[in-house]
Amino acid sequence: MAKDWEPDVLRARAALIVAALRRTLLTYGELGAAIDVQGIALRNQARHILDHLSTQNEERGEPSLAALVVNSQTGKPGAGWTDGALDWHTEVRRVFDYDWTQSH
Secondary structure, eight states: OOOOOHHHHHHHHHHHHHHHHHTOOEEHHHHHHHHTOOHHHHHHHHHHHHHHHHHHHHHTTOOOGGGGEEOTTTSOOOHHHHSSSSOHHHHHHHHHHSOGGGOO
8 A cells, every 4th residue: 555645745845834934944854853754764755755745836836845955964955856857046946935825
């Protein structure tokens, strides 16, 4: 049976909207604390949670909240951004500038 990612995605969305409103980035560890997923589980699940969240953002016409999550050592996003089609810095600016108070 496939894992239901929705509870983790909803918690991640809420935490990342708060970060967007504050115009701050979150480390993977900070995101894990916000959604109550830590250690090896976070390492294994973060990509799936952020992929699902990005898909939802795209379906809603929103910028990708996943852009706000960075590595604590490097301050840079994961491989999904460096390998992807979107420019990370541009997407972070779009997330910060988006009116999240009107999102559902």
